[in-house]
Amino acid sequence: MIQSFAHLSPLPFETCWTSPANIAFVKYWGKKGHQLPANPSVSLTLKECVTTSKVTFLAGEKLSVELNLEGTRKDSFGIKIENYLRSLETMIPWVKNLKVKIDTSNTFPHGAGIASSASGLSAFALALTDYLYFMKPDSDPALFHRQASFLARLASGSACRSVYGGFVTWGMSHLEGSSDEYACPLEVHPELSHLLDSVVVVSDQEKKVSSREGHARLNEHFFAEARYAQAKNHFRKAIDALKAGDMEVVGSILEAEALSLHAMMMTSPDSFTLLKPNSLLLMDMVRTFREETKLPLYFTLDAGPNLHLIYPYSHRNKIETFINNELTPLSQRIITDSRGEGPQKC
Numbered sequence: 107m108i109q110s111f112a113h114l115s116p117l118p119f120e121t122c123w124t125s126p127a128n129i130a131f132v133k134y135w136g137k138k139g140h141q142l143p144a145n146p147s148v149s150l151t152l153k154e155c156v157t158t159s160k161v162t163f164l165a166g167e168k169l170s171v172e173l174n175l176e177g178t179r180k181d182s183f184g185i186k187i188e189n190y191l192r193s194l195e196t197m198i199p200w201v202k203n204l205k206v207k208i209d210t211s212n213t214f215p216h217g218a219g220i221a222s223s224a225s226g227l228s229a230f231a232l233a234l235t236d237y238l239y240f241m242k243p244d245s246d247p248a249l250f251h252r253q254a255s256f257l258a259r260l261a262s263g264s265a266c267r268s269v270y271g272g273f274v275t276w277g278m279s280h281l282e283g284s285s286d287e288y289a290c291p292l293e294v295h296p297e298l299s300h301l302l303d304s305v306v307v308v309s310d311q312e313k314k315v316s317s318r319e320g321h322a323r324l325n326e327h328f329f330a331e332a333r334y335a336q337a338k339n340h341f342r343k344a345i346d347a348l349k350a351g352d353m354e355v356v357g358s359i360l361e362a363e364a365l366s367l368h369a370m371m372m373t374s375p376d377s378f379t380l381l382k383p384n385s386l387l388l389m390d391m392v393r394t395f396r397e398e399t400k401l402p403l404y405f406t407l408d409a410g411p412n413l414h415l416i417y418p419y420s421h422r423n424k425i426e427t428f429i430n431n432e433l434t435p436l437s438q439r440i441i442t443d444s445r446g447e448g449p450q451k452c
């Protein structure tokens with residue numbers, strides 16, 4: 107923990123947080139220790155794709171969580187939060203006496219290639235931090251977001267980056283103040299401060315292999331060490347290019363990272379493929395468009411078949427005409443988002 111909240115006993119409290127999803131430019135794929143990343147990552151926090159969670163904390167006989175998603179009780183998610191809270195018991199012993207009710211909703215559809223775990227679990231970690239600060243009012247306000255990022259990481263790695271807006275890094279690196287335990291905001295060149303992300307949804311089917319399982323498959327992977335070395339190298343180059351405003355270098359790393367991520371999946375001992383034929387077709391079309399027009403349009407992928415197309419706001423007219431005219435027929439839907447300012451208390 108960043109601060110100690112050990113010796114308290116539960117009081118009633120209610121809060122509400124809206125927290126965004128993020129898209130990684132350099133990927134977190136592979137862990138060490140307990141929820142610590144094998145390499146540093148950097149992501150862009152989105153604006154429109156958010157989770158809003160109203161959370162009520164009450165004193166109870168034993169730990170219990172009731173979670174409603176879009177007004178419908180979702181016990182599978184409730185159990186995940188309950189297990190997460192139980193995992194915090196050594197740091198916060200009184201979680202075992204908490205009764206928690208969560209009413210949550212997303213602005214984006216399930217299976218759209220936007221990780222609801224990052225937005226949902228960061229929203230919950232922020233609500234929990236808000237509660238801890240209420241319980242211990244002399245807590246340091248300057249450490250609020252760091253504390254929330256630390257707690258979000260323990261719920262889901264990528265969630266720790268959603269606690270801040272704009273570009274965000276997570277993981278020990280050459281950057282001052284970096285840590286494996288929590289994320290940090292990153293200042294970038296003004297040219298790259300307004301990027302757009304059009305998500306081309308190829309398939310909204312449930313993934314065959316969860317991200318948690320995907321991370322685990324790196325443990326026995328023949329290329330794991332080489333992948334971590336590549337990610338560290340990409341991270342350094344991406345940071346330099348983001349600070350210099352060099353979209354060409356940022357874009358080339360973006361695509362290389364997406365392809366490495368999926369290559370690791372396909373070459374793992376227990377191989378799996380999340381890409382679909384249209385994912386490959388779309389990548390090819392994006393590269394051909396870029397070669398022909400010299401416009402800065404690049405793709406990346408999350409752990410799924412859907413493409414995130416990244417481009418500067420200043421070039422949106424021609425690029426969005428291409429996306430709408432040429433790519434729409436190959437997709438189920440397209441969701442356009444942009445750089446966001448980070449979570450908000452509602």
Ligand code: 2P0
Nearest residue numbers: 130133134262263264317318408409
């Ligand atoms: C990322 N992903 O950096 C990478 C890129 C997916 C592909 O972080 O086990 O849900 O909950 O810590 O954060 C997805 O993994 O995994 C992820 P856990 P998480 O965004």
